[in-house]
Amino acid sequence: MKRKGVTYAQLAERLAAMDIHETERNLNNKISRGGFSAAFLLQCLEAIGASSLRLSD
Numbered sequence: 001m002k003r004k005g006v007t008y009a010q011l012a013e014r015l016a017a018m019d020i021h022e023t024e025r026n027l028n029n030k031i032s033r034g035g036f037s038a039a040f041l042l043q044c045l046e047a048i049g050a051s052s053l054r055l056s057d
Helices: 008-017 024-033 038-048
Strands: none
Touching (some): 008 038
């Protein structure tokens, strides 16, 4: 999110456009805790416009 310059509020808006309804506060808590599914991670990556994901160096 930081690399893409996307705030929690913007992420909430982009997810809502994908019919995924999360509040800014809920997103902040979820991401801070790291308590979310792989499917949610992929949805967030799509919402912020990530085109690739590197898993190792």
